[in-house]
Amino acid sequence: MSDKSRAGGAAEPRRPRTPSAFLKFVMAVSGVFLLLYVVLHMIGNLKIFFGPESIDEYAAWLRTLLEPALPYGGMLWIVRVVLLVSAIAHIWAATVLTLRARRARPIKYAGGSHKVKGSYAARTMRWGGVIIVLFVIYHILDLTVGVANPNGVHLEAYNNISAGFAPDRWYITLFYIAAVVALGLHVRHGIFSGMQTLGWSSNSREHTIKTVATAFAVVLTLGFISVPLAVTFGVV
Structure with a gap:
């Protein structure tokens, strides 16, 4: 009889668990990268208020950053890769921490289900994250790839935005908001x-x-929603 059999079948050693502090650190650092991009993206969007040439030139400029050290569009692809890695790391850390929190509170409160008190934003982080992910996917198809945009012409940022948030596409504006x-x-x-x-x-x-x-x-939210609302109501 083997030692394992005499021991009654010892369980296999558990894999070491990623420390929660490290997961929170990953969320914080990846969040900084994502937030920096969001701020710069908002500033770029606001160029639409300076006319078609301003935002179209900005769209073209993004693709010539660091030329000739990098090929055309090279810097933009570096940014996209960094954003993708940051988003994956952010979602992974958030998912693991959420599952751990649920396992730590397996017993329901007396009298039925009862949510732990917390801020509205904290309680809606999960579904808010899902909405953001779905929106990012649509946003890429709409204004980056162009397949979901009525105009969808490469580097025609002004016309693409104007077509995407046209008054008859009010439901897209509501989804964006x-x-x-x-x-x-x-x-x-x-x-x-x-x-x-x-x-x-x-x-x-x-x-x-x-x-x-x-x-x-609040500033970030108003900055972003000002563009689709301005297009929908004919301001630009």
């Missing part, structure tokens, strides 16, 4: 949580950080 609002809630909660993870938060600064995070999220 819903996704941006979800992004704003996500950003507000993410900034506060990220600063806690990176050790930049304390009880004395909590109110200030929440205020700054809220103001930042």
Whole structure:
């Protein structure tokens, strides 16, 4: 009889678990990369208010960054790869942490199901994340690839945006606004949580950080939704 049989069939050693602190750090760092892109993307979108030439030239300029050190569009592809890796890391860390939190609270409260108290943004981070992912997929098909855009001509940013948010496509505008609002809630909660993870938060600064995070999220949200609303209502 083998030693394993005499021991009654010893269980295989468990794989080491990724520390929660590391997962939170991954979420914070990947969130910084994603947030930086979102801010720059919003600023670029606002060029539509300066006319067709401004935003079309901006779209062309993005593809010539660091030429001739990089080929045409090279920098843009580097940014896309970094964003993809950041998004995957962010979603992976969030999923693992969420599953662990659920396993840590297996017992329901007396009297039926009861949600743990928390801010509205914190409770909606999961479904908000799903909306954002779905929107990003559509946004790429619409304004990057062009297959979901009525105009869909490469580098005609102004015409593509104008066609995408035309008045008769009001449902697209509503979807865009819903996704941006979800992004704003996500950003507000993410900034506060990220600063806690990176050790930049304390009880004395909590109110200030929440205020700054809220103001930042509001500006970001208004900046993004101003473009589709301006197109839908004929401002641009």
